[in-house]
Amino acid sequence: MKHRCDAPFRFLSSIMQLSRSLPRAKRWVALLYVLFAIQQHAAAQQQYKIVYNVFEDREKDNYDIYSMNMDGSGKKNITNTPGVEWVYYAYKDKVYYISDVDTCHRCYFLYEMDADGNNKRKVTDLQLEDSWMGSRKNGKEMIVSGRMGKIRQQLFLVDIKTGKFKQITNDTVSYKNDPIFLPGGNAIVLRYRPDKKLRQTVPAELWYLNFYKLPGDTMRPGNFKYQITRFPKSDTTTKWFEYHVGPPQYNSKYHFISYMSKQNNQTQIYIASPDPKKGFQATFTTLLTSGDLSSGWHSWSSDGQWLAMDKSTHEGKNFDIYLMNYRTKKETRLTDSDKTEQAPVIAEIPAKKE
Numbered sequence: 001m002k003h004r005c006d007a008p009f010r011f012l013s014s015i016m017q018l019s020r021s022l023p024r025a026k027r028w029v030a031l032l033y034v035l036f037a038i039q040q041h042a043a044a045q046q047q048y049k050i051v052y053n054v055f056e057d058r059e060k061d062n063y064d065i066y067s068m069n070m071d072g073s074g075k076k077n078i079t080n081t082p083g084v085e086w087v088y089y090a091y092k093d094k095v096y097y098i099s100d101v102d103t104c105h106r107c108y109f110l111y112e113m114d115a116d117g118n119n120k121r122k123v124t125d126l127q128l129e130d131s132w133m134g135s136r137k138n139g140k141e142m143i144v145s146g147r148m149g150k151i152r153q154q155l156f157l158v159d160i161k162t163g164k165f166k167q168i169t170n171d172t173v174s175y176k177n178d179p180i181f182l183p184g185g186n187a188i189v190l191r192y193r194p195d196k197k198l199r200q201t202v203p204a205e206l207w208y209l210n211f212y213k214l215p216g217d218t219m220r221p222g223n224f225k226y227q228i229t230r231f232p233k234s235d236t237t238t239k240w241f242e243y244h245v246g247p248p249q250y251n252s253k254y255h256f257i258s259y260m261s262k263q264n265n266q267t268q269i270y271i272a273s274p275d276p277k278k279g280f281q282a283t284f285t286t287l288l289t290s291g292d293l294s295s296g297w298h299s300w301s302s303d304g305q306w307l308a309m310d311k312s313t314h315e316g317k318n319f320d321i322y323l324m325n326y327r328t329k330k331e332t333r334l335t336d337s338d339k340t341e342q343a344p345v346i347a348e349i350p351a352k353k354e
Contacts, residue, residue, distance in 0.1 A: 047348060047349055048070050048301055048306065048346050048347065048348060048349060049067050049068065049069060049070070049115040049116075049346070049347050049349055050067065050068050050069075050070060050308050050321065050323070050334065050344050050345070050346055050347075051065060051066070051067045051078070051087050051090065051095050051115055051344065051345050051346075051347055052065070052066055052067075052068075052087065052308075052310075052321050052335075052341055052342065052343060052344035052345070053065055053066075053085075053086050053087060053341070053342050053343050053344075054066050054077070054339050054340070054341050054342075055339055055340035055341075055342075056339065060082065061084065061105070061106075062081075062082055062083065062084070063083075063084045063085055063086055064077050064078075064079045064080055064081065064085055065077075065078055065079040065085050065086070065087045065095075065097055065117075066078060066341070067115050067116060067117065067347075068321075068334065068335075070306070070323060071332075071334075072332070072333075072334035072335065075335070076117075078113070078115075078116060078117025079097075079099075079117065081099070081101050083099065083100045083101055083105065084098075084099065084100050084105070084106055084108075085097055085098070085099045085101070085111075086098050086099075086130070086343070087343070087345055088131070088132045088133055088343075088345070089132065089133050089134065089135070089142075089345060090115075090299070090345045090346060090347040090348075091135050091139035092139060092302070092347075092348045092350075093114055093115060093347055093348045093349065093350045094112055094113075094114065094139065094347070095112065095113050095114060095115055095345070095347050096110060096111070096112055096123070096133065096142070097110075097111050097112075097113070098110060098111070098128055098130065099111050106130075107127060108127065108128045108129070108130060109122060109123075109124070109125070109126070109127060109128060110122070110123040110124050110126070110128055110142075110144065110158065111123060112160070114347075115347040115348075115349065122163075123142075123158065123160060123163055124158050124163035124164075124165055125163065126144070126146045126156060126158065126165045127146060127147050127148075128144055128145065128146045128147070129144075129145040129146060129147060129152065129153055129177060131144065131145040131177045131178050131179075131247075132177075132178040132179075132180065132247040132248075133145070133178075133179065133180070134179060134180030134181045134188070134250075135160070135181065136181045136184075136185030137185060139160065140159070140160055140161065141157055141158065141159060141160065141185075142157070142158045142160055143155060143156070143157055143158075143179045143180070143181060143188060144156050144158055144179070145176060145177050145178070145179060145190075146165070146167075148167065151172060153174075153175060153176050153177060153196070154167055154168075154169045154170065154171075154176070155167075155168050155169040155176055155179055155188075155190075156168065168211075173194070173195055173196065174192060174193060174194050174195065174196060175191075175192065175193035175195075175196035175199065175204055176190055176191075176192055177190065177191045177204070177247075178190055178191045178246075178247035178248065180247075180248055180249070180250055182208075182250065183250075183252070183255075186210060186211055187208060187209065187210040187211070188208075188209050188210075189206055189207070189208055189209075189228065189248045189250070189257060189280070190206070190207060190209065190248070191204040191205070191206060191207075191245065191246075191247060191248070192204060192205065192206075192207035192209075192225075193205075199240065200240040201240070203231050203238075203240070203244035203245065204244065204245065205227055205228070205229045205230065205231065205244070205245050206227070206228040206229040206245055206248050206257065206259060206272070207225055207226065207227050207228060208225060208226050208227075208228055208280050208281075209224075209225040210224050210225070226280075226281055228257070228272055228280050228283060229245045229259065229261075229272060229283075229285075231244040231245060231261070231263075232263065235263050235264060237262075237263070237264055237265050238262045238263065242262045243260055243261060243262050243267065243296075244261060244262065245259055245260075245261050246259050246260035246261060246267075246296070246297070247259065247260075247297070249298060249299055249300055250300075251300050251304045251326075252300070252302065252303075252304050253303060253304025253305065254273075254304055254326075255273075255274065256271050256272060256273040256274070257271070257272045257280070258270065258271050258272075258288065258298065258300070258307075259272070260295065260296045260297065260298065262294075265314060266294050266314045267294040267295065267296050267314075268287060268288070268289045268290060268294065268295050269287075269288045269289045269295045269296075269298055269307075269309065270285055270286065270287055270288060271285065271286045271287075271288050272284075272285050273285075273286070288307075289309070289324075292314075293311040293312060293313065293314070294311065294312050294313065294314050294316070295309050295310075295311050295322075296309065296310050296311070296312065296319075296342070296343075297309065297310050297342055297343035297344075298310070298343075298344070299344060299345040299346055300326075300346065301346040302346070302348060304326065305325065305326055305327065306323060306324070306325065306326065306346060307323070307324040307326055308321065308322070308323055308324075308344035308345065308346050309321070309322055309323075309324065309344065310322070310341065310342040310343060310344065311333075319340045319341055319342050320333060320334070320335045320336060320341055321333075321334045321335045321341050321342075321344050322334060
């Protein structure tokens with residue numbers, strides 16, 4: 001579905017025709033209410049920008065990061081480098097991405113910029129895995145999946161201001177990727193496999209892990225943890241290297257976790273809602289997206305009302321960016337180029353100073 005610029009005017013015209021059945025005194029009240037609703041809808045969209053990844057050159061393995069307005073206008077390349085840049089996270093107006101600029105190809109380090117591509121800086125000297133990430137302490141500290149030499153897929157806390165980092169896992173047996181903090185910052189959800197050698201037979205699922213209450217944050221093999229998702233054993237259509245359960249995203253308004261999952265030969269977004277008493281130890285899973293297209297990597301706006309996602313054919317072709325209003329479930333297609341466009345995040349736009 002393509003966005004139409006005249007949609008608000010057609011809607012307003014329809015409302016005006018319907019209002020003719022009302023008494024004259026009530027017509028203006030109805031019209032003012034509709035205008036206020038349209039203004040509020042536009043204002044909600046204008047406080048954000050969408051930042052997403054574009055496969056620029058297949059032969060050169062070149063990915064760049066673009067930004068656009070919430071209605072799909074104002075698209076621009078905000079990295080424009082010959083290597084690989086990939087955005088994974090946004091906190092308020094700060095955008096965090098991995099880049100192999102000034103290093104070996106696909107050797108990733110963490111960088112920060114705003115949604116217009118300004119104020120770029122390298123955050124830390126820690127080499128990262130190709131992974132989603134999260135933050136706590138009002139965006140001052142980030143949890144990432146990183147590597148130290150040949151020891152890979154360990155979890156680290158990174159001080160965003162100083163770049164200093166602390167390794168919080170030392171488990172070389174399990175697979176750990178795509179960590180995010182839950183509210184409060186004392187627990188994380190991540191994609192986890194107890195034995196990484198079993199990747200062809202045991203899919204990575206979403207797990208809950210908490211920190212030990214000891215001086216300083218740490219994680220140990222005995223940490224309290226439990227599995228959140230359970231891929232249906234009856235579904236044998238998903239290949240071992242495909243997403244049985246994808247990276248977790250937390251909705252701050254409705255307090256659920258969303259994730260992508262390929263089931264029955266199509267990838268869609270699912271919601272894991274926590275039990276009021278048991279939390280994520282007992283979840284209720286619902287399907288959020290469906291239809292003729294697959295829905296994959298995604299993220300939520302900070303107010304929990306907007307979902308930005310990539311969609312493609314079920315065969316994994318023709319990736320474009322879509323925006324969903326979570327309340328109405330209406331989806332709007334925002335990109336339509338021949339390039340592969342994926343994994344959008346939603347960044348805030350700072351309020352203009354008077």
